[in-house]
Amino acid sequence: AFLFPGPATLPLTDPAMTIRHFLNTQDWSRPDLDALLAQAHVFKRERLGDQLRGKSIALVFFNPSMRTRTSFELGAFHLGGHAVVLQPGKDAWPIEFDLGTVMDGEAEEHVAEVARVLGRYVDLIGVRAFPKFVDWSVDREDRVLRSFARYSPVPVINMETITHPCQELAHVMALQEHFGNPGAPATDLRGRKFVLTWTYHPKPLNTAVANSALTIATRMGMDVTLLCPTPEYVLDRRYMEWAERNAGESGGSLRVSHDIEGSYAGADVVYAKSWGALPYFGNWAPEKPIRDRYRHFIVDEQKMALTNDAVFSHCLPLRRNVKATDAVMDSPRCIAIEEAENRLHVQKAIMATLAGS
Ligand code: CP
Numbered sequence: 001a002f003l004f005p006g007p008a009t010l011p012l013t014d015p016a017m018t019i020r021h022f023l024n025t026q027d028w029s030r031p032d033l034d035a036l037l038a039q040a041h042v043f044k045r046e047r048l049g050d051q052l053r054g055k056s057i058a059l060v061f062f063n064p065s066m067r068t069r070t071s072f073e074l075g076a077f078h079l080g081g082h083a084v085v086l087q088p089g090k091d092a093w094p095i096e097f098d099l100g101t102v103m104d105g106e107a108e109e110h111v112a113e114v115a116r117v118l119g120r121y122v123d124l125i126g127v128r129a130f131p132k133f134v135d136w137s138v139d140r141e142d143r144v145l146r147s148f149a150r151y152s153p154v155p156v157i158n159m160e161t162i163t164h165p166c167q168e169l170a171h172v173m174a175l176q177e178h179f180g181n182p183g184a185p186a187t188d189l190r191g192r193k194f195v196l197t198w199t200y201h202p203k204p205l206n207t208a209v210a211n212s213a214l215t216i217a218t219r220m221g222m223d224v225t226l227l228c229p230t231p232e233y234v235l236d237r238r239y240m241e242w243a244e245r246n247a248g249e250s251g252g253s254l255r256v257s258h259d260i261e262g263s264y265a266g267a268d269v270v271y272a273k274s275w276g277a278l279p280y281f282g283n284w285a286p287e288k289p290i291r292d293r294y295r296h297f298i299v300d301e302q303k304m305a306l307t308n309d310a311v312f313s314h315c316l317p318l319r320r321n322v323k324a325t326d327a328v329m330d331s332p333r334c335i336a337i338e339e340a341e342n343r344l345h346v347q348k349a350i351m352a353t354l355a356g357s
């Protein structure tokens with residue numbers, strides 16, 4: 001399998017960091033993740049609270065969003081708090097992240113000032129910053145998120161960069177609801193057969209949700225298959241190694257497969273996502289004909305019929321009849337809408353926990 005030739009164990013969090021951020025689920029213990037999920041289940045039953053009364057969050061978006069922006073803004077409102085949305089380069093000043101730069105280009109201020117100033121106004125900072133898709137060796141450093149975490153005096157929440165930890169918890173919550181008994185929301189997912197399938201998309205997309213899906217599914221002890229067209233679509237070695245380690249600790253498993261029928265056979269969960277192949281970051285032209293050959297990875301009724309009556313999900317947005325068919329999306333086995341709703345509840349749990357800490 002292709003492994004990105006970079007340091008596998010690069011710490012994404014500064015070991016000297018004293019503030020508790022939510023940058024990756026991998027930084028959080030399993031009991032702490034379970035506590036977030038338990039709180040999210042409570043928020044789903046009891047929508048309103050005062051955990052953020054008099055508190056506020058800055059939501060810094062470098063990329064578009066529908067679900068993340070709406071659910072964070074409303075989540076803060078439901079808990080008595082307030083959200084401020086900033087889009088640097090659009091309605092806020094463009095930001096510089098490099099140190100030692102002579103700032104005579106587009107950027108009007110440095111993240112060192114932005115994070116510290118925001119920290120004087122708000123209690124939490126959320127950051128969405130996708131890769132630039134030019135050089136994965138640069139993108140995999142997650143520089144924007146880590147810069148905010150480095151300079152911010154208040155907790156920082158990852159709203160999707162090279163991972164999407166809020167989506168991870170929303171997905172797990174939806175699986176717990178689906179496979180659980182009423183009154184026992186913290187359902188054990190160990191032993192469930194989980195397939196993360198690559199799907200076609202006309203553009204090369206972020207690997208964040210795929211990285212996250214492998215990370216959390218193995219953390220929860222599921223038997224995980226990464227189904228992708230060729231070894232070039234295997235994910236960055238950091239996330240493959242996280243997943244392998246998680247599987248070892250949780251009693252789950254991880255395998256990579258390029259066999260569609262074999263992967264779907266007996267699956268309990270099918271999770272779909274499209275992503276660009278890492279070796280082609282910065283030179284996408286040769287990747288396009290490869291990707292175009294694998295349009296048949298679309299999730300359809302024939303493939304779902306091979307499963308153990310699996311549930312299907314996707315983080316959304318999703319192009320119908322490209323990634324999954326209308327029949328799959330409209331099936332009662334599709335839990336993508338439930339997962340999207342759960343973004344609201346898990347993010348309230350994250351905000352309440354971090355703002356109270
Ligand atoms: N899934 C997700 O993060 O959706 P948005 O991009 O709309 O926020």
